[in-house]
Amino acid sequence: MRFRLTLLFPAFMLLLSCNSGSHCYESSNTLVVTTFTVNKTLNIDSILVKGYNRNAIGDTLAFSKTPALVKTAGLPLSLTADSTGFVVFANGKSATFWLKHTMNLQLISQSCGFAPNYVLTASRHSSLIDSIRVSDQLIGPKSVEKYATLGQNITVYLHLTTP
């Protein structure tokens, strides 16, 4: 028995040393997965999204010059205000939309720390946007997984005329 104890004890010390709790393998980036489209009938040739009143270099949230029927972007929401505004430049025209939300900071894990969780409560938009459809009003760090399933939190229907 003493031999067995001696033999197996180091194995447990190895087990003890396998404490890999210092790496974050989860997403802690909370983004609204947003799809831009023109009723899926007209290509969006180019698109650029910025935060409202954010005009400095490097303030661009999404940019694409590849024509496509649907464009998807992950947009961060404000941490302190109860609504967040975005400006969209599509096919040379600009539009603004606002998302109203509540926020709750939650602990994800020991290694990843805290991340905000939002609930979308309302939206409003300027004339270039036809409508905004909310598919999933709960926005959390796992929302970015919607990219993989071609899902989204909101769909912004742009009102673009045929070129």
Place this chain on the structure above:
Amino acid sequence: MPLLDKILRSIFILLLLSPAFGFGQEKKEVWRYEGPRIGIDVSRFLMPFIQSATKTAFEIQSDYPYKGNFFPTVEVGYQSIDDLKDNFHYLNKGAYGRIGVDVNINKFQSLSDNDLVFVGFRYGFSRFSQETPSASYANYWGTLQSSFPKTNMGAHWGELVFGLKGELMPNLFFGWSVRAKFLLASTKSTNITPYVIPGLGYTSSEVPFDFSVTVAYRIPLTKTKILPKALKSGGTKRSDSDIEDDLEIQDPNNSNNNNGVGGSQRGRNNQIY
């Protein structure tokens, strides 16, 4: 290094002298000693050197033999964690208790053989508090600084245990156990689900595994000539053939071993001192 050398020398001398610590055993007669075993989990003291968070913990374990192979067990402890990360500071502290039973699956080879291979289960419960003095999150729109006050919480869980316990010196035991734990219920919190629960461990895994390394002392309250039967061959129930086996185990050099045959004589061998 001189300190380590001194400690190793002391342990070596203790091991050499260990037969001298008989605690009242008669040299020519072999008895089986029984009594409550009280120990500490020394692995709790090693944790601060291995894990990233500042952790303080201690645990006392106690068991008592029942019908030879069953060991009802009580474990109590305290754990405190101060986890200071780049983007948050988390405090968690509280007391816990566990009750359960260990079942020895090892066959005792002789009256002086007290080594155990055991499986068991525990029911654990904890009362603890958690607090986040600071938490921050940054994104495109800026940085949010927040904090969460101290909240009192509770948790219940079950454990499956496997381990070994060996008698290194008379009445002094060393052993380890590995445990699979199952969280049954815990207090819900809107913002912070505790990632560690005193007594349970880290909750990041659905089945947290833990281990303990125990150094324990058995208080030899009773002595007996009865060798518990292994569970595989009929548990602790005894037959006439078992009684004959026991008589064979007794020290042939001892002229006082005229126990005869029969259960009544067996009763006289149980002594309390």
